[in-house]
Amino acid sequence: MPENSPEICVVVGLGNPSDEYSGTRHNAGFMIADAFLGTFPGKSLKKLRAAKAEAFGVRFSGRTIYVLKPTTFMNLSGEAVAPFLRTIQADASQVAVVYDDLDIPVGRIRLGKGGGSAGHKGVDSIIGSLDSRDFVRLRAGIGAGDARRGRDYVLSGFEEEELRLFGIAVENSVSALRLLVARGLDAAMNEFNGKSPESAGNGKCKEN
Numbered sequence: 112m113p114e115n116s117p118e119i120c121v122v123v124g125l126g127n128p129s130d131e132y133s134g135t136r137h138n139a140g141f142m143i144a145d146a147f148l149g150t151f152p153g154k155s156l157k158k159l160r161a162a163k164a165e166a167f168g169v170r171f172s173g174r175t176i177y178v179l180k181p182t183t184f185m186n187l188s189g190e191a192v193a194p195f196l197r198t199i200q201a202d203a204s205q206v207a208v209v210y211d212d213l214d215i216p217v218g219r220i221r222l223g224k225g226g227g228s229a230g231h232k233g234v235d236s237i238i239g240s241l242d243s244r245d246f247v248r249l250r251a252g253i254g255a256g257d258a259r260r261g262r263d264y265v266l267s268g269f270e271e272e273e274l275r276l277f278g279i280a281v282e283n284s285v286s287a288l289r290l291l292v293a294r295g296l297d298a299a300m301n302e303f304n305g306k307s308p309e310s311a312g313n314g315k316c317k318e319n
Contacts, residue, residue, distance in 0.1 A: 118205060118295075119176075119205055119206070119207050119247060119291055119292050119296075120174065120175070120176055120177060120199075120201055120205045121176075121177045121178075121179060121195070121196065121199070121201055121205060121206045121207070122144060122147060122176065122177070122178045122179070122206075122207050122209065122288060122292075123140075123144075123178075123179045123180075123181070123188075123192055123206060123207070123208045123209065123237075124140035124141050124142075124143055124144025124145070124147075124178070124179070124180050124209045124210075125140035125141070125181065125185060125188055125208065125209065125210040125211075125233040125234075126138035126139070126140050126141030126142075126180065126181075126185065127184055127185050128180075128181070128182040128183070128184070132266065134268050134269075135265070135266050135267060135268055136211055136253040136264070136265050136266070136267060136268070136269065137185065137211055137253075137265040137266055138211075139209075139210065139211035139251040139253060139277070140208075140209040140210040140211065140233075140251070141180055142281060143209045143249070143251060143281055143284040143285065143288075144178055144179075144180055144209060145180075146281050146282070146284070146285050147178060147284075147285050147288050147289075148167060148169070148178055150285060150289070151169045151171070155169055155170055156168075156169055157169070159177070161179065161191070161194075161195050161198070162191065162194050162195070163181060163182055163183050163187075163190055163191040163194075164179050164180060164181045164182055164183075164191035164192075164195060165179070165180040165182060166178070166179050166180075166195065171289070171292055171293070172292050172293040176292055177195070177199060179191065179192065179195055181233075185232050185233040185236075186232035186233065186235070186236055187236055188233040188234075188236045188237055189236035189237040189238070189239055189240025189241065190236070190240060192206070192208075192237050192240060192241065193237075193240035193241055196241070202243075202245075203241045203243035203244075203245045203246045204245050204246065206246040206247065207246065207247040207248070207249055207288065207291060208233075208234065208237060208246055208247070208248050208249070209248075209249045209251070209284065209288075210231060210233055210234060210248070210249075210250060210251070211231075211250070211251055211252075211253045211265065212229070212231070212250035212251065212252055212253065212254070213253060213254050213265070214229065214252075214254060215250055215251070215252030215253075215254055216252045216254045217252050217253055217254060217269070217273045217276045217277055217280070218252060218273075218276030218277060218279055218280050218307075218308035219252045219280065219306075219307070219308060220249060220250065220251050220252065220280050220283055220284050220287060220303055221249075221250045221252075221303075221304050221305075222247065222248065222249050222250075222287060222291070222296065222299050222300045222303060222304060223247070223248055223250075223300070223304075224245070224246070224247045224248065224296060225244050225245055225246075226244060226248075227244070234248070247291065247296055249284060249287060249288065249291075251277075251280050251281075251284060252280065253265065253277075276308050279308040279309070280308060283303060283308070286302075286303075287299045287302070287303045290302060290303075
């Protein structure tokens with residue numbers, strides 16, 4: 112693994128924990144986390160106890176990977192992430208946070224590390240609780256392409272064509288997470304950043 116790539120052991124999907132928000136744009140992180148978990152056989156999943164979160168452990172790439180879905184509302188996500196990291200003795204550099212991004216078109220994803228929150232309340236909360244920006248981000252596009260950028264928009268569902276594109280983004284995100292865990296951030300960024308929904312996703316990673 113490249114020296115500048117953290118050994119990721121925690122995947123955090125962001126969303127709002129209520130049926131009212133199921134399937135909405137702002138719950139992209141939850142949907143991707145669920146899809147990632149769905150790639151592992153049921154017998155290999157272990158549900159864990161965690162404060163203010165649903166947590167699972169899976170074996171992948173020769174080690175345990177934890178998947179966390181905060182059950183706080185979005186703007187309090189850090190209240191679930193920080194104590195979980197203390198429990199497993201991990202730091203921010205070992206975390207990949209998956210969330211929605213208004214500045215990326217629907218269907219595209221982008222990976223990176225560090226930086227600010229760009230106004231995303233869940234990321235703001237994690238930065239504040241960890242006192243660090245040093246975590247990997249996987250951002251899934253929910254961009255409107257016009258002026259519709261308020262609360263009502265992010266809490267709305269996808270339109271028909273958007274839903275098709277977002278489905279591709281979910282598949283690509285799962286592949287990107289598996290590549291990230293197995294081979295590091297550089298490999299995942301090279302495979303998935305800047306690619307259209309139809310052209311990305313050829314770097315599916317098998318467990319080794």
